[in-house]
Amino acid sequence: MTDDLREQVHAAARRARVAADELVLATRERKDAALHEMAAALRARAHEVLEANAKDIEAGRAAGLAENLLDRLALTQGRVEGVAAGLEVVAGLPDPIGEVLRGSILPNGLELRQVRVPMGVVGMVYEARPNVTVDAAGLALKSGNAALLRGSSTAEHSNTALVAILRDALEAAGLPADAVQLLPCHDRASVTHLITARGLVDLVIPRGGAGLINAVVQQATVPTIETGVGNCHVYVDATADLDMAERIVLNSKTRRSSVCNAAESLLVHADIADEFVPRVTAALQKAEVTVHGDDRFARAEGVVAATDDDWDTEYLSLDIAARVVGSLDEAIAHIAAHGSGHTEAIVTNDVRAARRFTTRVDAAAVVVNASTAFTDGGEFGMGAEIGISTQKLHARGPMGLSELTSSKWVVWGEGHVRPSS
Template sequence: MTDDLREQVHAAARRARVAADDLVLATRERKDAALHEMAAALRARAPEVLEANAKDIEAGRAAGLSEGLLDRLALTEKRIDGVARGLETVAGLPDPVGEVLRGSILPNGLELRQVRVPMGVVGMVYEARPNVTVDAAGLALKSGNAALLRGSSSAEHSNTALVAILRDALETAGLPADAVQLLPCHDRASVTHLITARGLVDLVIPRGGAGLINAVVQQATVPTIETGVGNCHVYVDATADLDMAEKIVLNSKTRRTSVCNAAESLLVHAAIADEFVPRITAALRDHEVTVHGDETFARLDGVVAATDDDWDTEYLSLDIAARVVDSLDEAVRHIAEHGSGHTEAIVTSDVAAARRFTARVDAAAVMVNASTAFTDGGEFGMGAEIGISTQKLHARGPMGLAELTSSKWVAWGEGHVRPSS
């Protein structure tokens, strides 16, 4: 069975390579037309998607999935329209393929250019988020890549319906359907076969919980980009406008708890703790958020005493860890010890403090007087995103079109030969 599954995954990768070879020659006009066709097909066939998604939701509830995971899994007409609009936004973005990154004419007359090129075959391993199926397919197509999608079994019906629609749209637009393929999802071995298909797959991107990401990064022989678990912090500095701070904390925590850019920890400077701690605790309680607090927070009614584990927890729920710190430096040290390198925010009216925080905090995105919820490809003007990279090589932060490309050097000569040494 394992050998059969390996061949199934590898055969899909070989078909993807053929499709990628076709896509590398596709004009922007053809790719954009396909993206608009995909968006229109999703809207027209939304009832099929919703029917399939209802089966996944029913199975997920029966399996005891948390409300946070069910929210990630759920599709609505509004969310389907949202991913369709994401495809249309991507269609409106410049094509990264062929962009000249740098170039010159050497003293000997050789014309040298470094240009963006597609990665080739990109594998995605992800959990319980069928919107990722569409985002990944659209971004891969625009950047000239073929996508191998390995979603979770919890979203099997949704992903199957979505990929069928996307493949039909590609064929209608005259592009290879195998540019988007869905891999088997019931046996974890399919992930292993994908992430070890060196030579067949050019890049793998895991997107999901810490367990999934760590397993892929540690076991892969194919190059990977690590996307982020989001233990995001909001630090309220001594000079913060407290009205602003309350608004930012609430938006960061409660806008949507199941996403990786939601705040999971709150740090408050001791100089404003007497006033702000009771105020923000009451505001969070009004939004049904459970505060897991240090000694200062735990004196208040309804606050749960924090454990050591709370500082490292990505709740993905209406929970937040909270503590008082004596200084900005202590806040930075806490983030360095417990943060996940995703998004960190400071609320302050002190420009010097903001500059110190942004310089010292090691994260893919740092917000000054703004919600952590803004770490998102759409909000950053990238259209959709394929994930938030928390690593430091090649791509960091929201991954859009440019991050799905590599580069090559192209040299034009007129019979140039290199002299013997």
């Protein structure tokens, strides 16, 4: 059985390679036409998607899926329209492929260019939300990659319907249907086969909780990009404007507490603790946030005493860990020990503190006097996002189209040979 599954995944990867070899020749015009075709097909066949989604919802409810997971799983006419419109946005973005990154004529006359090329075959492993299926397929196509999609079994009917529509649209647009394929989703082993298909798959991007991402990183022999684990901090420095600090803390924590750029920890400089701790605690509690505080914070009513685990917890809920630190460097050290390298913010009016924080804190995004919630491909002007990388290799922070590409050196000569040295 497992060997069959392995062969199924590998066969899909081989078909994807054939498709990728065609995509490398596809012009932007053809790719954009296919994206518009996909959007139109999703709109025209929305009823198929909604019927399939209803089956997933029913099965999820029967299996006792939590209400917030059911909500993430649910599609509506409006959400289908949203993903279709998303494909049209991607069609409007510049094509990353062919961009010349560096180029020169060498002293010996060789013409040298480094150009962006597709990665090739890209795997995505993700959880509940079926809209990721369409987003990932669209971004992969625009960047010239064939996509192997391994979604959640809870979204199986929805994903199957969506991928069937996308594949029909690709064929109608004259591109290979195998540029988008759905992998079997019932057995965890299909993930293992995907991330060990070295040579067949060029990149795997896991999107999901820390458990999924760690499992992928431990087992993978295919290159992977870690995404989306965010233990983000807001540090309020001694010279902070306290009105500004309160706004930023609240926005960072409560704008959407379930996403990776939400703040999970608050650090406050001791010099302003007497004034700011009671004030921010009251404001957070008013916004229904549970504060897990150190001794200083725990003096206030309703504050839960923080345990060591709290500093490392990505709550993804209306909870925040909070402590007082003696100095900027203590805040930086706390972040180095507990942060996940996603987004770290300082609120300060001291230029030297801001510069030290942005230089020393090692994270995908470091923010001065603004909310952590801005770390997002859309906000950063990328037009679309396939995830937020928290690793340092290849891509760091929001990943748009260009982060799905590799590069190639193209060298033109006139019979040049290299002298012995």
